[in-house]
Amino acid sequence: GNSVTQMEGPVTLSEEAFLTINCTYTATGYPSLFWYVQYPGEGLQLLLKATKADDKGSNKGFEATYRKETTSFHLEKGSVQVSDSAVYFCAQETSGSRLTFGEGTQLTVNP
Amino acid sequence: DTAVSQTPKYLVTQMGNDKSIKCEQNLGHDTMYWYKQDSKKFLKIMFSYNNKELIINETVPNRFSPKSPDKAHLNLHINSLELGDSAVYFCASSLSGQKNNEQFFGPGTRLTVL
Numbered sequence: 001g002n003s004v005t006q007m008e009g010p011v012t013l014s015e016e017a018f019l020t021i022n023c024t025y026t027a028t029g030y031p032s033l034f035w036y037v038q039y040p041g042e043g044l045q046l047l048l049k050a051t052k053a054d055d056k057g058s059n060k061g062f063e064a065t066y067r068k069e070t071t072s073f074h075l076e077k078g079s080v081q082v083s084d085s086a087v088y089f090c091a092q093e094t095s096g097s098r099l100t101f102g103e104g105t106q107l108t109v110n111p
Numbered sequence: 112d113t114a115v116s117q118t119p120k121y122l123v124t125q126m127g128n129d130k131s132i133k134c135e136q137n138l139g140h141d142t143m144y145w146y147k148q149d150s151k152k153f154l155k156i157m158f159s160y161n162n163k164e165l166i167i168n169e170t171v172p173n174r175f176s177p178k179s180p181d182k183a184h185l186n187l188h189i190n191s192l193e194l195g196d197s198a199v200y201f202c203a204s205s206l207s208g209q210k211n212n213e214q215f216f217g218p219g220t221r222l223t224v225l
Contacts, residue, residue: 043201043216087152097142104152
């Protein structure tokens with residue numbers, strides 16, 4: 001079946017460090033892929049998305065590239081800020097308007 | 112403001128009670144969802160409605176009953192609440208017919224069952 005696997009958290013970094021959060025998926029076909037972010041006490045917000053192989057989604061300094069050959073959609077940011085502290089969810093679109101989410105990765109950025 | 116709104120934001124209640132959570136969206140979307148987020152932040156879909164019709168019904172106890180009076184509203188009624196129902200419940204909405212199914216989430220309702 002369709003599933004999404006994220007690297008286990010929590011992840012703790014110092015400000016200006018490089019961030020990678022790994023995400024791999026299993027699916028039939030080529031689903032659209034998403035990263036959502038949940039700031040403390042809030043609902044999820046779409047961070048970026050990619051709809052086909054080799055697409056790169058980017059927003060707020062974050063990037064992720066849809067890699068068909070490795071079935072991955074890793075999230076990266078070159079220099080994190082304290083305000084990036086949040087929970088990050090990788091997701092894929094499956095049939096029937098369904099989003100399947102990964103387990104979420106808690107990121108804490110210290111000053 | 113255009114958004115997905117939920118009420119109440121917090122709900123504390125005793126085991127065995129019946130409670131409802133309301134959700135409204137003014138984004139003109141035709142599909143709405145309910146998700147449950149547990150204490151480990153794991154997010155799982157419960158229900159989805161498209162134009163007031165149920166399209167996704169995951170393995171959820173029948174104590175949970177969604178109701179969609181119109182495509183802008185999707186309410187969640189829970190009977191005979193149990194301790195394990197304690198979680199954050201998120202409503203979301205989207206527009207069908209698009210390949211990249213971006214969903215817009217409400218702020219969540221934190222349910223605590225004592």
